[in-house]
Amino acid sequence: MDFDRVLEKCGSFGRFQFVILILYGYTNILSSLHYFSQTLITFTPEHWCSHDDLHGLSAESIRAVYSNVTDPACTLLSGVVNGTGIAAEQETCQNWIFERESGYESLTTELRWVCDKSHQPAVGQSFFFIGSVVGTITFGYLSDRIGRLPAMLMAALAGASGDFMTSFVHTLPWFAFSRFVSGLSTDTMYYLMYILVFEYLSPKRRTFGLNIILAFFYCFGLMTSPWLAIWIGNWRHYLWMASLPALGVLVYPLLICESAQWLLTKKRYDQAVKCLKWVAKFNGRQVEDSVFDEFIKHYREKVIEEEKHRKHEDTFMGMFRTPRLRRFTLTLLLKSVIITLSYDVINRNMEGLGTSPFKLFSYTSINYLPAGCTILLLQNIIGRKGMACGALLVGGIITTVTGFLIAFLDPKENALLLAIMIGLGRYGSTVSYDAEIQYAAEIIPTSVRGRAVSNIHVIGLASSSLSFYVIYLAKFYKPLPSIFISCLMFLGAGLCLTLPETLHKKLPDTLAEGERFAMNESCLYFPCIKKHRESLTPNGDNKSDA
Numbered sequence: 001m002d003f004d005r006v007l008e009k010c011g012s013f014g015r016f017q018f019v020i021l022i023l024y025g026y027t028n029i030l031s032s033l034h035y036f037s038q039t040l041i042t043f044t045p046e047h048w049c050s051h052d053d054l055h056g057l058s059a060e061s062i063r064a065v066y067s068n069v070t071d072p073a074c075t076l077l078s079g080v081v082n083g084t085g086i087a088a089e090q091e092t093c094q095n096w097i098f099e100r101e102s103g104y105e106s107l108t109t110e111l112r113w114v115c116d117k118s119h120q121p122a123v124g125q126s127f128f129f130i131g132s133v134v135g136t137i138t139f140g141y142l143s144d145r146i147g148r149l150p151a152m153l154m155a156a157l158a159g160a161s162g163d164f165m166t167s168f169v170h171t172l173p174w175f176a177f178s179r180f181v182s183g184l185s186t187d188t189m190y191y192l193m194y195i196l197v198f199e200y201l202s203p204k205r206r207t208f209g210l211n212i213i214l215a216f217f218y219c220f221g222l223m224t225s226p227w228l229a230i231w232i233g234n235w236r237h238y239l240w241m242a243s244l245p246a247l248g249v250l251v252y253p254l255l256i257c258e259s260a261q262w263l264l265t266k267k268r269y270d271q272a273v274k275c276l277k278w279v280a281k282f283n284g285r286q287v288e289d290s291v292f293d294e295f296i297k298h299y300r301e302k303v304i305e306e307e308k309h310r311k312h313e314d315t316f317m318g319m320f321r322t323p324r325l326r327r328f329t330l331t332l333l334l335k336s337v338i339i340t341l342s343y344d345v346i347n348r349n350m351e352g353l354g355t356s357p358f359k360l361f362s363y364t365s366i367n368y369l370p371a372g373c374t375i376l377l378l379q380n381i382i383g384r385k386g387m388a389c390g391a392l393l394v395g396g397i398i399t400t401v402t403g404f405l406i407a408f409l410d411p412k413e414n415a416l417l418l419a420i421m422i423g424l425g426r427y428g429s430t431v432s433y434d435a436e437i438q439y440a441a442e443i444i445p446t447s448v449r450g451r452a453v454s455n456i457h458v459i460g461l462a463s464s465s466l467s468f469y470v471i472y473l474a475k476f477y478k479p480l481p482s483i484f485i486s487c488l489m490f491l492g493a494g495l496c497l498t499l500p501e502t503l504h505k506k507l508p509d510t511l512a513e514g515e516r517f518a519m520n521e522s523c524l525y526f527p528c529i530k531k532h533r534e535s536l537t538p539n540g541d542n543k544s545d546a
Contacts (some may be wrong), residue, residue: 003261004203006295006362010276011283012202015211018359019282020256021209024197025217026248028158029434031190032221034159035240038128039348039490041166041235042121042228043357044108045100049093051077053544059099074115089292092116101358102230110235111170120172125221127176129465131162131183133458140454143195148259152192153249158248165238176337189249191437191457197448200279206438208376214434215372222365225522226358265447265509267303316451323516329452331495332440333459338457339392339436340460342485344467346399349481349512353406353422364419367427374431383527384439391435395428396489397402403482432489442502497523528542
């Protein structure tokens with residue numbers, strides 16, 4: 001009588017799961033507003049050094065005045081003669097004219113962080129990612145110590161506090177500090193809630209529940225946030241609007257309970273049974289006490305048996321002690337770097353493409369819906385490995401083509417085509433990113449899932465700090481960022497082949513089970529191919545997976 005069987009009796013896809021999925025969707029909205037707020041508040045519109053002769057002129061007229069000036073954003077004019085600007089010598093620009101997007105006041109336009117201060121938003125961005133590394137390690141550790149639910153609540157409130165603090169800053173030191181605090185919850189609240197939902201959903205329903213909810217709600221947050229920012233009109237007020245909804249997570253403990261699987265790994269059997277009884281009551285199920293008695297007996301006997309053979313307590317570092325788990329872990333770490341860096345570069349590179357970055361970001365965010373549907377339709381057919389490998393391969397091809405289109409086409413004249421290609425690129429990176437989360441969570445044993453997922457995730461987040469340098473490669477050759485990212489995605493597709501398939505298999509609970517998981521399985525094993533071969537075999541004879 002293991003956990004999956006008892007959960008089936010209590011209800012593995014009932015009212016309780018519906019509520020927890022809705023809360024998971026709400027968490028996705030919070031996560032989308034939080035993660036990309038950094039991009040929206042520091043958007044720098046086209047700008048020119050101000051001069052008295054330029055007041056009242058349209059943007060096109062100002063561009064004509066500065067047509068012969070090398071650096072119109074930072075070059076002070078001594079005057080305008082026959083409609084042409086004359087650059088002043090050895091004088092510093094102190095004021096600017098900004099072509100604001102629908103009147104939107106960003107941090108850079110309000111604090112004048114341009115020209116010799118243009119590095120300051122990037123400094124804040126770097127502290128944001130430093131905070132994300134610290135937060136992911138900290139809250140990942142806490143999730144395996146005090147539980148998934150309290151760690152998730154703490155992460156969400158920490159990120160909201162950082163965003164709220166940011167809305168009051170006027171200087172670089174305070175901006176950097178507040179962005180560090182904000183970064184503490186970057187994706188942490190999302191993946192901890194993901195793990196909590198993952199452990200209460202039937203394996204048959206995980207792909208549907210997790211990916212469709214993610215696609216719809218995260219897409220909703222991404223598509224509406226640029227318009228919300230423009231409607232509010234001020235970056236400070238936008239941060240208030242983005243951070244205050246995080247207080248809604250305080251309601252979570254009233255509706256859902258702690259992970260019963262985590263409680264079992266901590267030998268807190270009575271609390272695990274209490275959670276399962278709550279699930280059964282919520283779902284309107286009647287489960288006899290004898291079922292829970294047998295359930296507790298099963299896990300106590302399992303623990304006694306494991307302790308006879310276990311030499312070490314299950315920890316994340318324990319995943320490096322045995323050869324197969326060590327290989328899986330190193331592969332997941334490297335794959336996280338590849339996918340996260342690719343995802344971040346593709347999603348942030350929105351300027352200079354012939355369309356308003358706000359609108360381009362919003363319109364191309366619709367890709368999350370087809371991305372979620374793709375995972376839903378294919379992942380249970382071709383398997384987790386096939387999904388992860390195929391998404392990276394297709395994403396790499398799309399990214400390569402997009403890079404060369406950007407190099408040889410005029411953005412203004414081909415804005416629609418470039419927008420479509422950017423959307424397809426975001427589609428490929430989104431499928432690979434979302435498929436990776438579930439795949440990694442299924443490979444990692446339950447006893448270290450929180451810490452391991454967080455540590456794998458933090459390596460990926462650390463690589464995100466390189467995204468701006470990758471984008472900067474375009475200064476040397478315009479399609480170079482796309483070529484670099486596509487090469488990484490092709491490498492990631494190859495790495496996927498070295499991981500085991502998890503579809504329709506009992507997932508490991510301990511490190512010992514993780515080491516034996518999918519033993520003797522071929523690296524080219526795909527469930528859809530095996531199923532096709534079996535259908536061609538006379539009398540339905542089964543062949544080995546190897």
